[in-house]
Amino acid sequence: MSAGRRPRAVVTGLGVVSPHGVGAETFWKAVADGTSSLGPVTREGCGHLPLRVAGEVRGFDAVETIEERFLVQTDRFTHFALAAAQLAMEDARFGRADIASPYSVGVVTAAGSGGGEFGQRELQNLWGHGSRYVGPYQSIAWFYAASTGQISIRNDFKGPCGVVAADEAGGLDALAHAALTVRGGTERVVCGATEAPLAPYSVVCQLGYPELSRADEPDRAYRPFTAAACGFAPAEGGAMLVVEEETAARERGAEPRATVAGHAATFTGASRWEQSRAGLARAIQGALAEAGCRPEEIDVVFADALGVPEADRAEALALTDALGAHARRVPVTAPKTGTGRAYCAAPVLDVATAVLSMEHGLIPPTPHVFDLCHDLDVVAGRARAVEPRTALVLSRGLMGGNSALVLRKGA
Amino acid sequence: MSNPKDYQVSVEELAALMKRTAGVQVDPAALRQQSDAGFESFGLDSLGLLGIVAELEKQYGLGLPEQAERCKTPADFLALVNGALKTGV
Numbered sequence: 001m002s003a004g005r006r007p008r009a010v011v012t013g014l015g016v017v018s019p020h021g022v023g024a025e026t027f028w029k030a031v032a033d034g035t036s037s038l039g040p041v042t043r044e045g046c047g048h049l050p051l052r053v054a055g056e057v058r059g060f061d062a063v064e065t066i067e068e069r070f071l072v073q074t075d076r077f078t079h080f081a082l083a084a085a086q087l088a089m090e091d092a093r094f095g096r097a098d099i100a101s102p103y104s105v106g107v108v109t110a111a112g113s114g115g116g117e118f119g120q121r122e123l124q125n126l127w128g129h130g131s132r133y134v135g136p137y138q139s140i141a142w143f144y145a146a147s148t149g150q151i152s153i154r155n156d157f158k159g160p161c162g163v164v165a166a167d168e169a170g171g172l173d174a175l176a177h178a179a180l181t182v183r184g185g186t187e188r189v190v191c192g193a194t195e196a197p198l199a200p201y202s203v204v205c206q207l208g209y210p211e212l213s214r215a216d217e218p219d220r221a222y223r224p225f226t227a228a229a230c231g232f233a234p235a236e237g238g239a240m241l242v243v244e245e246e247t248a249a250r251e252r253g254a255e256p257r258a259t260v261a262g263h264a265a266t267f268t269g270a271s272r273w274e275q276s277r278a279g280l281a282r283a284i285q286g287a288l289a290e291a292g293c294r295p296e297e298i299d300v301v302f303a304d305a306l307g308v309p310e311a312d313r314a315e316a317l318a319l320t321d322a323l324g325a326h327a328r329r330v331p332v333t334a335p336k337t338g339t340g341r342a343y344c345a346a347p348v349l350d351v352a353t354a355v356l357s358m359e360h361g362l363i364p365p366t367p368h369v370f371d372l373c374h375d376l377d378v379v380a381g382r383a384r385a386v387e388p389r390t391a392l393v394l395s396r397g398l399m400g401g402n403s404a405l406v407l408r409k410g411a
Numbered sequence: 412m413s414n415p416k417d418y419q420v421s422v423e424e425l426a427a428l429m430k431r432t433a434g435v436q437v438d439p440a441a442l443r444q445q446s447d448a449g450f451e452s453f454g455l456d457s458l459g460l461l462g463i464v465a466e467l468e469k470q471y472g473l474g475l476p477e478q479a480e481r482c483k484t485p486a487d488f489l490a491l492v493n494g495a496l497k498t499g500v
Binding site for chain 1: 432436458
């Protein structure tokens with residue numbers, strides 16, 4: 001670490017398991033093409049429920065990817081996390097040989113849905129057969145902390161670990177927490193979020209959200225910033241990232257791909273979308289201040305894009321409040337309309353997309369969205385060839401969290 | 412349900428239970444040979460052993476002594492469990 005310079009947290013690897021497919025490059029290709037992977041809900045036991053459209057992860061074989069002793073004690077959301085963490089480390093070319101000490105690597109994840117499928121199975125055993133039929137792994141598998149714990153155990157990482165349970169915006173907060181950990185002296189942190197909310201129990205929990213889209217057709221279910229906005233389609237999957245201290249990355253020969261430059265979070269209450277305007281604006285201002293970034297430097301905004309008219313309006317106004325006249329000029333995109341909204345994992349996928357967008361010099365479009373009804377330059381239809389150097393990623397949770405994160409290309 | 416007194420848990424059965432309840436693959440011959448090695452050396456953690464105790468309790472329809480889930484090695488575990496099955500306690 002050079003004297004006098006604040007240590008930087010840089011992204012060196014991306015691991016993605018999403019409705020668009022497994023692996024960051026597969027994901028990016030679909031995102032850049034504006035492909036939609038929204039479709040009918042086909043997960044077992046969900047067919048009779050009034051949620052018709054979601055982003056399901058297909059073509060992911062947990063048995064092929066993860067050892068049996070981890071499979072039996074984990075839920076699908078942790079299977080995604082274990083796989084995505086491995087992909088992120090491969091992408092970062094970070095292997096066992098690079099680990100000087102197990103205490104130099106930490107793990108931070110965020111979760112908002114937990115292990116619903118595993119939990120439901122065990123609870124059914126409890127009331128169907130009795131307490132002797134509940135397996136011991138119920139005590140760990142369905143909790144939010146499961147993925148952090150299992151990633152650290154599987155890889156023998158003993159550095160600072162954490163779990164952020166802070167609503168969907170917690171996905172960004174987890175990355176910020178990882179950046180803080182790295183700036184505090186830990187060489188690297190494997191961080192991110194994955195979710196598997198398409199199990200019957202979990203879907204029933206979501207049916208109480210007025211923001212959930214009940215639309216039948218995949219191309220109409222999730223259309224933020226349009227007059228036809230009718231809520232959001234949920235999704236499963238997510239992304240894990242390798243975040244490293246810049247010098248530690250360079251010492252092992254890894255090139256920083258992006259810098260986690262600034263972050264801030266606020267809270268404005270559950271489903272109080274009008275109030276989220278002030279909270280989100282404040283989070284954006286805080287993230288810009290930490291990054292030492294003027295509003296005009298933002299080259300692309302990855303919007304929260306909830307798809308609820310009142311919330312979309314609040315987000316558009318928050319951008320104007322925080323960015324001034326630049327809010328009308330800066331390209332705004334929401335590629336998550338092509339995958340659905342994977343709760344805590346949604347903004348982490350957006351961060352992965354932002355890194356790839358800066359690397360490819362291409363801002364991906366917002367599938368299913370045209371006929372905009374807000375004064376924003378939303379990238380619709382086709383990807384836009386520009387060279388973004390600074391990206392702003394926004395996220396709001398249904399329970400009232402608002403977060404903003406500023407990423408800069410390289411270091 | 413078999414009569415507990417007629418029944419003993421073999422090394423092979425323990426290996427099968429480790430696989431079924433905890434996903435841990437272990438060769439019965441190796442388990443027999445290294446039966447004084449810690450369960451961790453086979454990849455079985457304390458929750459895994461708890462699951463095996465619960466399976467045996469279901470199978471034999473009786474409660475096993477509390478120490479069963481605290482046994483450190485396969486040899487200790489089988490001695491304790493088989494002793495309990497013999498007396499039917």
